Amino acid sequence: MVELGIGQYVEMEYGGAARIIQIIGSGGQGIVYLAEFNDARYALKWYDVDKISNPKAFRKNIENNIKDGAPSNKFLWPKYLTKELDNGCFGYLMDLRPQGYDSFVDILNTYKLEIEQMSGRATKQSVQFKSLFAMVTAVINIVNTFRQLHRAGKSYQDLNDGGFFINVENGDILVCDCDNIAPDGCNFGIAGKPGYMAPEVVRGISKPNVQTDKYSLAVVLFKLLFRGDPVEGEKVVKDICLTETSELKHYGQQAIFVYDPKNDSNRPVRGIHDNVIKFWKIYPDYIKDAFTFTFTTGITEPNKRIIENEWQKLFIRLRSEIIKCHCGRTNFASMFLLTEEGHYKCPKCGAEYSELQLSNRDYGIPLYIGCKFYACDTEKASDDFQTVTGELIENKLKPGVLGIKNMSDKIWKVKMPDGNFYNVASGKGFPLWKDVEIDFGGITAKLK
Amino acid sequence: MSDEKKEIRDDLLKNSKKVADAKPGQQTKSTNDLESLLDDFDDDPLNATGVSRKSLVIFFLIDTSGSMKGTKMGELNTVMEELIPEIRKIGEADTEVKIAVLTFSDQVMWMYSEPIAIEEFEWARLSAAGVTSMGAAFEELSVRMSRNSFLNSPSLSFAPVMFLMTDGYPSDDYQKGLEALNKNSWYKFGLKAALGIGKEANDEMLAEFTGSADTVVHAYSGGQLAQFIKIIAVTSSQIGSKSMTLSDDTTHELSPEDVAKSKQKLLGQQIQETVKSEGYKDTVPFDTGW
Numbered sequence: 117m118v119e120l121g122i123g124q125y126v127e128m129e130y131g132g133a134a135r136i137i138q139i140i141g142s143g144g145q146g147i148v149y150l151a152e153f154n155d156a157r158y159a160l161k162w163y164d165v166d167k168i169s170n171p172k173a174f175r176k177n178i179e180n181n182i183k184d185g186a187p188s189n190k191f192l193w194p195k196y197l198t199k200e201l202d203n204g205c206f207g208y209l210m211d212l213r214p215q216g217y218d219s220f221v222d223i224l225n226t227y228k229l230e231i232e233q234m235s236g237r238a239t240k241q242s243v244q245f246k247s248l249f250a251m252v253t254a255v256i257n258i259v260n261t262f263r264q265l266h267r268a269g270k271s272y273q274d275l276n277d278g279g280f281f282i283n284v285e286n287g288d289i290l291v292c293d294c295d296n297i298a299p300d301g302c303n304f305g306i307a308g309k310p311g312y313m314a315p316e317v318v319r320g321i322s323k324p325n326v327q328t329d330k331y332s333l334a335v336v337l338f339k340l341l342f343r344g345d346p347v348e349g350e351k352v353v354k355d356i357c358l359t360e361t362s363e364l365k366h367y368g369q370q371a372i373f374v375y376d377p378k379n380d381s382n383r384p385v386r387g388i389h390d391n392v393i394k395f396w397k398i399y400p401d402y403i404k405d406a407f408t409f410t411f412t413t414g415i416t417e418p419n420k421r422i423i424e425n426e427w428q429k430l431f432i433r434l435r436s437e438i439i440k441c442h443c444g445r446t447n448f449a450s451m452f453l454l455t456e457e458g459h460y461k462c463p464k465c466g467a468e469y470s471e472l473q474l475s476n477r478d479y480g481i482p483l484y485i486g487c488k489f490y491a492c493d494t495e496k497a498s499d500d501f502q503t504v505t506g507e508l509i510e511n512k513l514k515p516g517v518l519g520i521k522n523m524s525d526k527i528w529k530v531k532m533p534d535g536n537f538y539n540v541a542s543g544k545g546f547p548l549w550k551d552v553e554i555d556f557g558g559i560t561a562k563l564k
Numbered sequence: 565m566s567d568e569k570k571e572i573r574d575d576l577l578k579n580s581k582k583v584a585d586a587k588p589g590q591q592t593k594s595t596n597d598l599e600s601l602l603d604d605f606d607d608d609p610l611n612a613t614g615v616s617r618k619s620l621v622i623f624f625l626i627d628t629s630g631s632m633k634g635t636k637m638g639e640l641n642t643v644m645e646e647l648i649p650e651i652r653k654i655g656e657a658d659t660e661v662k663i664a665v666l667t668f669s670d671q672v673m674w675m676y677s678e679p680i681a682i683e684e685f686e687w688a689r690l691s692a693a694g695v696t697s698m699g700a701a702f703e704e705l706s707v708r709m710s711r712n713s714f715l716n717s718p719s720l721s722f723a724p725v726m727f728l729m730t731d732g733y734p735s736d737d738y739q740k741g742l743e744a745l746n747k748n749s750w751y752k753f754g755l756k757a758a759l760g761i762g763k764e765a766n767d768e769m770l771a772e773f774t775g776s777a778d779t780v781v782h783a784y785s786g787g788q789l790a791q792f793i794k795i796i797a798v799t800s801s802q803i804g805s806k807s808m809t810l811s812d813d814t815t816h817e818l819s820p821e822d823v824a825k826s827k828q829k830l831l832g833q834q835i836q837e838t839v840k841s842e843g844y845k846d847t848v849p850f851d852t853g854w
Contacts (some may be wrong), residue, residue, distance in 0.1 A: 199760075221658055224614065224658070225614045225615065225617070225658075226612065226613065226614045226617040227614070229652065229683060231649060231652065237649075238649070238652055238683045240683065244610065247610075248609055248610055251609075251610065268846060277658060339615065343612040343613070343614075343615050344615055344616065345615070345616075348616075348720070353718075353719060353720060355720075357721055357722075357724075357749070357750065357753060358720045358721060358722055358725055359616060359723065359753060359823060359824070360823040363669065368817055383716075387718055388616050388718050388719045389616060390613065391612050391613055391615065394605075394606065394612075395609070395612070397605070398607060398609050446608060447607060448609065451607055451609075
């Protein structure tokens with residue numbers, strides 16, 4: 117392959133040239149450089165064309181992607197192509213990854229290595245989500261991002277732990293390595309990474325497409341929540357040495373979900389898969405059921421894999437069921453006791469929490485000081501899980517009185533303790549009382 | 565708190581809801597289940613350990629006989645010190661790379677009593693003296709390359725990488741050592757490469773260890789030694805820590821032996837390519853000018 121030198125200029129397709137500043141990293145298909153173009157800094161991905169089966173078609177696909185634009189702002193999308201050199205080499209410019217994002221691999225490892233420039237000495241630095249809320253938000257973001265891509269008629273093809281960066285403070289995500297993204301049905305040679313590929317891709321009987329993306333997405337989600345591999349259990353670790361033939365068997369022909377209800381031959385092994393064993397006890401059934409379905413029925417029937425929209429609804433529910441108890445314990449509602457009155461009770465301090473029943477949900481949203489409502493909760497036909505429309509707060513003038521503050525731009529109608537309905541405008545609030553009724557505008561709510 | 569406020573708060577907290585109303589998919593744990601679960605159970609959803617990773621052990625077999633004394637050993641030590649951070653950077657973050665160093669002269673000795681994770685590995689400078697007990701080194705390697713010894717990672721392991729460096733001909737019965745290795749399936753499936761240093765080293769003998777001529781490289785000068793050690797170590801750890809894509813779309817079954825062979829072949833090709841493209845940067849032969 118032809119490497120670029122520091123200080124070298126690379127001509128761009130539509131004029132101008134990018135100057136190479138330094139190497140950022142290298143991957144299976146080429147090298148990524150830091151480059152300067154029109155007084156701005158970019159990442160330049162430069163291909164080893166020998167490793168690409170059809171470079172012309174590959175380049176054309178990137179050109180099309182640039183023309184189409186990114187499906188959302190979560191993608192570090194190709195921006196400008198370079199000219200093709202005489203030997204066929206080329207690359208493209210994309211935005212640099214902003215500060216504050218950690219790689220998915222580091223999150224799974226729970227640490228990253230900081231390497232001292234001078235000595236080469238490595239020190240471990242912890243990488244962990246700062247809150248449960250941030251973690252579930254990251255999951256929702258991942259699902260939503262691939263939903264947007266699939267809605268644009270494209271598939272990612274090479275979905276794996278190296279393709280994402282996550283902000284562990286707030287759950288924001290970035291998808292990089294967007295160069296294998298292609299219209300569904302097209303493939304330019306990439307198969308994917310072992311462990312993330314759908315069984316039919318591992319077996320070579322299908323090329324990556326939207327359906328195989330769904331499998332890889334489920335693996336990513338499982339790894340993020342359960343911190344282990346969905347099909348690596350007892351059966352797999354018995355094959356001590358991981359050869360390619362054993363991979364073909366355990367990830368392709370005979371992939372068995374670790375919690376397959378009808379087949380217990382591949383259960384997680386204590387001492388190796390402790391995370392999965394622990395988290396399987398913590399998550400609510402509707403989450404476990406979705407994974408079980410994807411990794412049992414969905415292994416052989418790609419069309420039955422859970423679609424992104426369903427995942428999104430499940431994880432929005434999961435996020436709304438996070439209870440932050442005032443004793444400091446934060447957990448999912450599934451890890452709170454259910455009292456006879458139907459309240460969630462903290463097993464640590466005994467505090468009880470009731471729920472708000474929205475007319476557009478078949479589950480209640482637990483209420484605690486600081487819990488938030490989003491547009492997807494309070495606005496009809498909205499799937500906006502980011503815009504806060506309300507928050508449960510304590511009245512500043514009447515300590516002990518809890519209520520919901522309207523943070524949306526809509527006017528809500530609320531039944532107050534005197535039995536009459538009043539308008540609650542943006543920025544105003546109302547107390548939560550026994551027979552409160554709220555009309556958010558199409559969606560109504562009561563205490564459960 | 566006034567009565568009115570208290571009432572509102574009590575209403576909020578105690579507002580009745582029947583368990584029987586719980587919808588399908590609602591939490592199903594009974595109070596007793598959860599209480600017994602919470603005894604002695606860490607229920608923090610954020611508290612996770614690292615995902616279990618695949619492990620790869622890289623074995624360096626290094627000749628520390630008397631003939632290595634001087635600049636050869638000095639250079640080797642320096643290169644190895646530099647190499648460790650490089651492998652650290654290359655190593656896939658989802659593979660746990662460990663290093664084990666076996667030296668052989670009059671005696672066969674491990675640098676550390678077990679393989680050390682690359683993040684923690686520190687090169688202990690070696691010195692040279694004595695004869696070349698390579699056969700004994702092969703036997704020792706064969707004993708340690710076992711599930712009960714150095715390859716005892718509880719989770720999945722890649723086949724190991726074995727990298728032999730020597731500047732001379734074995735002074736003991738190396739065939740006996742090779743026989744022992746040939747019975748070891750980790751050796752069979754592992755990636756093997758060798759570096760001959762100076763004109764005394766015998767490439768044919770080294771090819772017997774690696775199983776193929778193109779995974780043997782010969783360094784005649786100091787500059788080459790440094791270059792080749794890096795090329796071989798980096799290439800073999802890259803190939804060793806990744807799986808090749810297999811499919812069952814082929815007319816005949818691929819056996820694990822076939823795959824191991826094709827990986828070894830790929831290693832040979834890549835080493836040869838890189839060695840050629842790097843060219844010869846230093847022309848002063850190893851064996852002159854001492």
